[in-house]
Structures are given as C-alpha cells and as structure tokens.
C-alpha cells in the first residue's frame with residue numbers, strides 16, 4: 001500500500017558532492033535522491049555514479065528511502081547508470097523526462113537483474129507526458145513503477161512558463177498528476193522550490209502541495225527539510241478531528257450508520273477511512 005510510508009521530504013543531492021553525501025546521513029529527510037542527472041556536470045558523471053553506488057552500499061542512512069536519479073536512457077550515460085543502480089540495492093531508481101508509457105516499460109525491462117524490491121519512479125517534467133499521465137501511471141500493473149515526481153523546472157523550460165510563487169501555470173498539472181497517481185495507487189511528490197533562502201515562499205509552496213494531495217515535496221537544500229516535514233505531517237487539529245470521527249463511528253448508537261454528526265459537521269464512512277489513514281501516517285511518523 002503506497003500510503004503506508006511517510007515521504008514528506010525528498011532531498012536531492014548531487015552525487016558528485018561528497019560533502020553532501022556524507023551530510024545526508026545526518027539530515028531528517030524521509031527520502032534521499034542521489035542525482036546523476038542535471039545537478040552533475042558532464043565531466044563528473046562517471047565519478048558521481050561510483051559515489052552514489054558506494055553511498056548506497058556503505059549505508060548509514062537509517063530508515064531513509066534511498067533513490068538514485070539516472071541520466072536519461074537516450075544519453076551516453078543512461079544505460080551504464082541504470083546497470084550500476086540495479087546492482088547497488090537502492091530502494092528506487094528515478095527516471096527523468098518520462099514522455100510515454102513505453103519509456104517506463106523499456107526502463108523496467110532493463111531492470112530485470114535488479115532485486116524485486118527495487119521500484120521505478122518517474123519524473124513528470126515534459127510537455128509530452130501531460131496528456132498521457134493516466135497511461136503512464138497505468139504501467140504500474142506490469143512494471144515496478146512506484147511513484148511520480150514532478151519536475152517543475154524542466155516543465156517551465158519546455159512550456160516557456162514562469163515559476164512564480166503562486167505556480168499558476170502548473171496548477172492543472174498538479175491536479176492531474178496527483179489524480180493519475182492516486183487512480184493507480186502510486187505515491188506522488190511535488191517539484192522543488194529553487195528559492196531556498198526564502199523560507200516563507202517555500203512554506204507556502206509546501207502548503208499548496210499538501211492541499212493538492214501530494215505525499216511530500218522534493219527539496220534541494222537541508223534548510224527546507226524541517227518546514228517541509230512539519231507541513232506534510234498531520235497537525236494536531238487534523239488528528240483531533242480524525243480521533244473524533246473514529247470514536248464517533250465506534251459508538252454503539254452509530255453502528256450501521258453511513259453518515260453521522262461529529263462536532264457540528266457531517267462525517268461519512270469515507271471520512272472514517274481518511275481519519276484512519278491520517279492516524280496510521282501519524283503513527284508511522286512518530287515511530288521514526
């Protein structure tokens with residue numbers, strides 16, 4: 001079940017940066033994404049690949065989910081990246097610039113030698129992918145696909161759109177990416193906020209991402225982790241409501257009822273499901 005694991009914060013780090021790789025062992029991000037793609041200069045690609053594989057093998061990252069973003073399979077590094085990642089034992093490989101379902105199928109076939117546990121995550125960051133989100137997500141039935149990750153920098157570049165604080169040009173993409181992911185049981189992570197020194201802008205983006213239904217947000221700097229974890233965790237008010245709904249439905253007088261009154265609001269069985277999910281998530285977060 002995709003919702004069982006907290007993925008509030010997913011920190012990208014250039015796998016060419018040994019200091020960042022070491023520091024990440026101490027950072028409270030739920031997911032670490034070792035990047036071999038856009039954060040790494042062409043001359044450093046091979047060294048970065050070795051660093052990422054070594055970091056995953058050496059471990060020391062506790063419960064954090066370890067993901068390696070490879071270069072595209074149409075680049076000169078992509079296939080070797082994928083072979084190395086398949087052997088490394090990461091939790092997932094992140095494939096950039098997925099355009100169509102066939103990209104997932106091709107990458108999945110190349111991961112045949114990897115352990116069964118390894119998932120394939122897809123970057124949604126091209127215009128070509130947008131009309132095909134449902135078909136891409138539907139490949140979960142026959143592949144290791146596990147998550148969508150939005151790439152709003154590449155989308156802005158391709159669309160020639162502006163990355164404004166409100167993210168107006170991307171709002172339909174946020175909705176449809178979350179809906180496609182949910183329809184097929186995938187996890188879904190929001191794109192990065194480049195402005196890592198403006199924490200108020202960042203908080204607003206996290207709150208917007210949470211409002212749209214994302215599981216969490218991808219990050220580029222350690223300073224973004226704390227606020228992101230806080231905003232993507234169920235807060236006290238939500239948990240109080242969840243507890244009230246669970247308690248109310250458990251009362252004998254409400255047995256067999258589909259809709260009841262809780263603290264002046266309507267609660268239906270669908271809200272009971274939501275309340276239980278929030279509680280499970282809070283327990284997973286508290287367990288660390």
Ligand SMILES: CC(C)(COP(=O)(O)OP(=O)(O)OC[C@H]1O[C@@H](n2cnc3c(N)ncnc32)[C@H](O)[C@@H]1OP(=O)(O)O)[C@@H](O)C(=O)NCCC(=O)NCCSC(=O)C[C@H](O)C(=O)O
Pocket residue numbers: 011012013014019020021023024035038039123125150151152153154155191192220221222
């Ligand atoms: C953005 C940065 C280049 C800023 O670097 P810098 O100015 O050097 O940061 P600081 O001096 O503030 O760093 C303080 C300490 O924190 C460590 N650090 C910094 N960033 C990270 C990180 N991401 N992970 C782990 N540790 C990090 C520094 O080493 C300092 O440590 P210490 O010296 O011990 O105190 C830089 O933050 C950076 O490179 N960020 C990640 C960039 C990246 O990965 N980009 C690719 C993903 S974004 C993307 O492509 C999304 C998508 O594809 C799209 O299209 O949108």
Ligand SMILES: [Mg+2]
Pocket residue numbers: 038096123125151153154
């Ligand atoms: Mg990108």
